[in-house]
């Protein structure tokens with residue numbers, strides 16, 4: 001196998017994360033809009049939901065997949081505007097940073113939500 | 126490779142909206158792009174809104190009550206429509222991209238959008254009635 | 256019988272803002288749109304700029320948009336568009352720089368075609384049913400290999416697919432449907448590993464096959480059935496096969 005070029009990988013990962021999202025977004029949407037009574041969870045229901053480590057893993061996988069997909073997509077749309085090589089590099093770097101921050105924010109969010117309900121109690125179980 | 130570039134480059138992409146040239150493929154292209162932008166905007170709105178959860182039940186529960194109102198539920202249906210259009214069109218792009226359904230892409234698009242319409246109706250019913 | 260038709264003609268000069276001129280022309284019943292354009296030039300305005308050569312869809316020079324759709328006006332009948340006394344709108348191809356009226360600058364496109372290796376003439380395709388073609392004018396059959404014959408290609412380099420492509424509309428850096436189809440065609444022809452690698456390298460680029468967003472407008476509009484979109488998909492499979500070792 002030769003090293004695939006970044007251009008190939010962009011399309012490749014867009015397709016892979018896209019396929020994953022069909023699954024993960026399906027789970028996410030059904031879990032939050034169709035299963036939860038009344039359409040959305042209140043705070044206690046959210047905590048109970050996040051009490052399941054499998055759910056946390058699924059939500060994090062969803063977050064990572066959706067972020068990669070969104071960043072690659074944004075990159076593609078921006079590249080379509082006919083950027084100079086310099087701006088193409090800037091866009092790639094900028095979106096990488098935005099993507100990493102997004103995922104970190106999501107991880108922090110889960111931690112903080114559970115923390116609001118006592119993270120200690122959660123980890124001690 | 127050195128290319129001589131045409132000079133009138135500004136706002137070329139506005140030509141996407143020359144609707145006289147829209148055919149199925151162009152429609153799919155525009156739909157995919159519009160939903161893509163919409164979904165990214167929604168993703169970040171969603172992430173920001175979720176930070177309300179860190180304030181505990183006193184902040185989150187009033188928000189949930191609001192989000193259960195018909196107006197917000199209607200927004201959910203629009204969101205679902207965006208997801209279905211984008212996701213199912215993505216299936217077409219990926220399949221044809223790896224060589225499946227090449228030559229039948231218009232039928233593929235129509236069939237997938239039909240599936241999407243059915244799922245949307247089912248979803249809307251569930252969102253409002255469930 | 257004769258047809259009376261009004262052409263709503265796009266007019267442009269670099270130093271003027273664009274406008275539409277109305278030209279009423281009379282053409283024979285069987286006339287094609289190009290005949291009507293020529294009548295507008297002959298009867299109304301000798302300054303009208305348009306391009307054509309062969310009149311039978313083999314030179315690819317005359318491509319324009321009629322009522323918003325890309326066509327070769329030399330082969331579409333005026334009758335096809337007649338709808339009461341509604342005028343036919345004639346405009347230049349999109350996604351190219353304008354030169355004047357219906358004429359666009361195709362230099363950028365032709366440079367890409369040249370880069371893809373599919374040049375206008377080449378020393379191949381010199382056999383017919385397995386036998387070398389020697390046009391007998393004292394031509395030594397042994398030298399046939401080096402004599403450039405006109406290529407037998409579908410693509411007439413009319414630029415219609417570039418005009419219809421939404422990605423091309425966004426960025427002129429995109430290698431474009433016709434040139435990618437040319438790359439795929441070249442890859443089919445050569446077994447030289449170095450040349451193959453170079454051609455694949457051109458295709459496997461941000462501005463190559465990965466810029467395509469699968470609108471398939473090129474395949475829809477191509478008057479010669481080149482199917483550029485299918486070629487782009489085939490190139491993607493080649494690249495995957497080469498880079499990841501699976502697929503085609």
Ligand code: SF4
Nearest residue numbers: 410411413414416477
């Ligand atoms: S691929 Fe078809 S539409 Fe494109 S330049 Fe060649 S003949 Fe014209």
